[in-house]
Amino acid sequence: MKSLKKTRRIQVFAVAAVALALSTALIGYAMRDGINFFRSPSEVLAEPPHENEVFRIGGLVEEGSIIRGQSDTIVFRVTDGPASVEVRYRGILPDLFSENEGMVGTGRFINGVFEAQEILAKHDETYMPREVMEALKAQEHWRADDPEN
Structure with a gap:
């Protein structure tokens, strides 16, 4: 049971890190023409x-x-x-x-x-x-x- 909780936490952390990296990349891409x-x-x-x-x-x-x-x-x-x-x-x-x-x-x-x-x-x-x-x-x-x- 303990191993399942630990695995679930690692999965949530990995998904959150990927979502954060993806949103940062999308914001940077959207702003590329807006910065003068x-x-x-x-x-x-x-x-x-x-x-x-x-x-x-x-x-x-x-x-x-x-x-x-x-x-x-x-x-x-x-x-x-x-x-x-x-x-x-x-x-x-x-x-x-x-x-x-x-x-x-x-x-x-x-x-x-x-x-x-x-x-x-x-x-x-x-x-x-x-x-x-x-x-x-x-x-x-x-x-x-x-x-x-």
Whole structure:
């Protein structure tokens, strides 16, 4: 009788371990496209990602770089100080999107141009995404007039 209890416990433990491993693998598989890594323009130019890799890029919109075409395609440059990357976006930009302001874009880096699928701009005069702020501070390009400095 004692041996049967011991065998049953081992079987339950083995089934639970397999179920845990299987559920972890399924969660990882489901999240593979949902994870977007953040990169600054300097990081993108130093180590260009693969063309099929979706990631986020952030920094300040370079002054004088916004070019609006006749269609809904907008081209501009995002910078973190020492480096800048051309961004191409097709769609409607957020109302607060402007030069010398923080932005974060999600998309792919194809042939030296960041093809954005989504553009986010800061939502008021004091907010900037944490990743963008840290990248700008690391490159010593953070504005001194900012209250967070």
